[in-house]
Amino acid sequence: MLTLRISAPSDLTEQVLDIVGEDPAVSSLALMRGASLQPAGDIVLVDIAREAANEIVGRLEQLDVSRLGSIHIEPVSSWLSESGLAAEKHTPGSSADAVVWAEVTQRAYAESELNWTYLSFMTLATLLAGIAIILDTQILVIGAMVLGPEFVAIAALGLALVRRRRDLGFYAARTLVLGFGIAIGLTTLAALAGRVLGWIAVQDITGARPSTDFIYTPTKWSFIVALIAAAAGVLSLTSAKTGGLSGVFISVTTVPAAGNIALALAFGLPHEIWGSAAQLLLNISGMAVAGWATLAFQQVVWSRMSARRARGLRREQRN
The missing domain is CATH 3.30.70.120 (Alpha-Beta Plaits)
Structure with a gap:
């Protein structure tokens, strides 16, 4: 209701x-x-x-x-x-399944705004991801994933296509590019400071990292996970049930890849830079595609529901 x-x-x-x-x-x-x-x-x-x-x-x-x-x-x-x-x-339809497009669009605009709060969360999440990589701990990787604010902006790219809102697409793309760029830049500076102070050594990044080496080695499973997670996330955003969002944040390697790019830049490690960049782009593209497909499917379904309701109202008026 x-x-x-x-x-x-x-x-x-x-x-x-x-x-x-x-x-x-x-x-x-x-x-x-x-x-x-x-x-x-x-x-x-x-x-x-x-x-x-x-x-x-x-x-x-x-x-x-x-x-x-x-x-x-x-x-x-x-x-x-x-x-x-x-x-x-x-x-017709179920209240829990219903997509209120005005509500979804408003949230997309609000959470895709490039502001100090967004940049602060993105930078803090990327810094935390960098520390997780240095310590090779999955707990901190998960914390960085949950802290990152990028999911709604990625979903907004698909919403912009489905609802034909070019300004929203530009808005979200700008937020993602500048958000990741600034977070990576600041984390790189922090990593350089850690290198000068002797807190971080190149072995911390190039050595064995069994818990975090997936961050710079994208595979077909990275793309599949991004597709599944984004579909679940969009369903959580558009329906009355939002419990699945935390699982989405934990599933996709976007912020950790940004953290690894920053560390690799600080130590001049091109292999890790390109691997992490590929992981980041693979996940963002997979999430954007899945978000678009899920929203497009929902639009088709609810357009039919609306047509069905309109036919019912016309029958009632005739009777």
């Missing part, structure tokens, strides 16, 4: 009510006339089945509500309502 809080100019209110008032996916409706000060107008509160959100939000956008006012989409974690249960049963 979702709640829509719609702020609209008064001259649009009746049209908004026409859109939501007779829809069987709506379980409750409230109108507060004159309650909105900016824009000057009314506030409409609507409880709807999650499966119908795309159609209703789309019709409100066609009415220009998002430009002249605002549409807030808020998930309802717990609710008790017989009419709400009836609305969900009446709407």
Whole structure:
């Protein structure tokens, strides 16, 4: 179940009510006339089945509500309502499976923004990965993977293709390139300082590393894991179930590869630089492809669900 809080100019209110008032996916409706000060107008509160959100939000956008006012989409974690249960049963599909494109797109933009917080997490994760490689410990590698903030930006590349948002694709690509570039650069400087201080020796990187040598040796399994992990991650991002994301972060060798690139740059080890760069690009490309394929499949499925619901509504209107 979702709640829509719609702020609209008064001259649009009746049209908004026409859109939501007779829809069987709506379980409750409230109108507060004159309650909105900016824009000057009314506030409409609507409880709807999650499966119908795309159609209703789309019709409100066609009415220009998002430009002249605002549409807030808020998930309802717990609710008790017989009419709400009836609305969900009446709407095709499952609430847990439903993709609310406005929600997914907003999250993609928000978490792909290149800001100090993103750069800080990326740099800290890459530094941690570098230490994990020096100590040859998988525990720290896992910590670096979980700390890295890059997954949503990678998923945003696929979303940009599916939803035809060129600006989002550029936005996410810029964040990934600059984020990894700055993190690798700062980690390289830290590694050079460690080399000067005698804390890090070339043997720490070129010696036997049974726990972390996979970082600079990409294989077909690296690509397969990236595909599976990205598909699971996108499903977690787009559905009401988000428990799978931590598993995705632990699965894909992006940040550890960036950490190894930084160490190899500090010690001038071209073999490790190219191997780690290949691992990084292989994982990012695999995740982007899988993200696109998963989102494209979901768009097809929910387009058919929407068409099925529209046919049902037309039959009801005729009867």
